[in-house]
Amino acid sequence: MTGVQVATNSGLFQEALHVLPGGNTRSTLFVPPSAPYAAVGDGAHVVDVDGHKVIDCNNNYTSLIHGHRFRPVLEKVHEIVEQGTSFGLPTESEIRLAEELSRRLPAAEQWRFVNSGTEAVMQAIRIARAHTGRDVIVRFAGSYHGTSDAVVDLTMPGIPRSVADSVVTLPVGDAEQFKAFVQERGREVAAVLIDLMPNRAGLKPADESFVALVREETKAHDALLIIDEVITFRSSFEGLQGVYGVEPDLTTLGKVIGGGFPVGAVGGKATVMGATNPALPGTIVWGGTFSANPVTMNAGLIALDYFQQEDIRELNAKGDALREGLLKAGVRCSGFGSLIRIFPDDMNTTWWGAYSEGLLFGTNGLIALSTAMDDATVEKILQCVINVSKF
Incomplete structure (x- = not known):
């Protein structure tokens, strides 16, 4: 050819x-x-x-x-930009989009918004470490979770050797190796990060029994389960976690929830998301000049309104x-x-x-x-x- x-x-x-x-x-x-x-x-x-x-x-x-x-999104965006594209104050729009996301993902009681899926995963990892007081993140080979140091191949250019001390990459679906690892080091693990149908790894749905095992072992060792639904949230009203019937501690979203504009989000139980609460001492400082900007929030809400x-x-x-x-x-x-x-x-x-x-x-x-x-x-x-x- x-x-x-x-x-x-x-x-x-x-x-x-x-x-x-x-x-x-x-x-x-x-x-x-x-x-x-x-x-x-x-x-x-x-x-x-x-x-x-x-x-x-x-x-x-x-x-x-x-x-x-998409006409409904364009019409809403045209209306919003006449009022202002971004502010140094919060807006009602982030409340409304967070409410819609919690309606679809009941396990995620509270949300924080960023501007990409990469940022969402970065912040989810930081939340997990802050909440548990632990450093180790477990991820699975072949899965793509953005471009931050913790979630790319450790042999890639520009990744410090020190990252390997706090990130463990295991083969996806290997129940025996996963069980052996958590039995030995489970109390060091802040979170296990998983994509239930990773695109880079072949877009093959994860084995249900393996997903159930990961959820069971994270609970047993007081570690968090982060499900990356940046791509897969479109797969059902409750994302793939709804299809699998698994309830994570944190969920990362992006893509479709922005209505065509840059977006990322982290959601979880209020007790876990409290690690980002600025009203509490010693919590994560979470900025982002364009995070939760009203253009993206409104565009995302309209896009989801038309995706029931x-x-x-x-x-x-x-x-x-x-x-x-x-x-x-x-x-x-x-x-x-x-x-x-x-x-x-x-x-x-x-x-x-x-x-x-x-x-x-x-x-x-x-x-x-x-x-x-x-x-x-x-x-x-x-x-x-x-x-x-x-x-």
């Missing part, structure tokens, strides 16, 4: 190389030889700067649950049908509901083949559906993926 790359960039890439390492800001958007540059999005589609139109199955890595230019139980069910049904069709055609894939991951032999060639045929998915094969997609659009996605997977 040689030479499938469509003409892109209109010279922008060469300009970008002078001021942006590699030509852009996000490593996840880089696809050799150079990624296309977006110009406009509308509903389920994106048009790049060269006028090439594609179905957007990336949706900014799962964030745009309603696709591009029935909306989630319908979108998941489209995803299930798409995944079933791909598997029937012999395309290797995994996932749950509206999230799908495909595994071509040559990702770069397949990505460009799909893009040239009018389909944009993640550079790692991630497909994230949006409510802007009708059945005909999903059928086009199916046929396109099948076509490019034949090469």
Whole structure:
């Protein structure tokens, strides 16, 4: 499948190389030889700067649950920006979004907002350490939890060797190794951090018995359980934790709860979240100039208002049908509901083949559906993926 790359960039890439390492800001958007540059999005589609139109199955890595230019969000944002974009005071909007999140995740009685999923995980780890008085964080190999030192591969450039003293990485799903570790060092553990369907690890749902074991052992050793739902919250009204029937001590969110704007959130029991209460002595100082800004809070609330139980069910049904069709055609894939991951032999060639045929998915094969997609659009996605997977 040689030479499938469509003409892109209109010279922008060469300009970008002078001021942006590699030509852009996000490593996840880089696809050799150079990624296309977006110009406009509308509903389920994106048009790049060269006028090439594609179905957007990336949706900014799962964030745009309603696709591009979702009218109710735009109308609310236009109203809000006329009143002010951010303040050195709290606003009512953060109360309302926190209330909605607690309605969906009853285990999370209180919330704090930040500007990304990375920040949410960073703060959840700090809360866990402050609450327990312990240092060790346990995470699972292959899972992505942002870009902070504690949650990336310890062999990556720029990570201090000292991080290894307080972060333990275990193989996901290995019950015996997990039990052996907590039996030996469980009383040192502040929290176990888990994604119930980690994208970077293949978007394969975690084993239910393993999740139950992690919850049981964290309770037994007075450690906290942090569930990272930055990507998976869209999977059900109560996120994947609702599907698994597991109640964490802390939950991290992002993506869909911002309505297309930068967002992150940490939620948990009031006794745990008290570690961030500024009215109490010795608590975590939590700033963030644009955290809980009214534009994001209102956009997120509107996006969730239009993503209720029935909306989630319908979108998941489209995803299930798409995944079933791909598997029937012999395309290797995994996932749950509206999230799908495909595994071509040559990702770069397949990505460009799909893009040239009018389909944009993640550079790692991630497909994230949006409510802007009708059945005909999903059928086009199916046929396109099948076509490019034949090469």
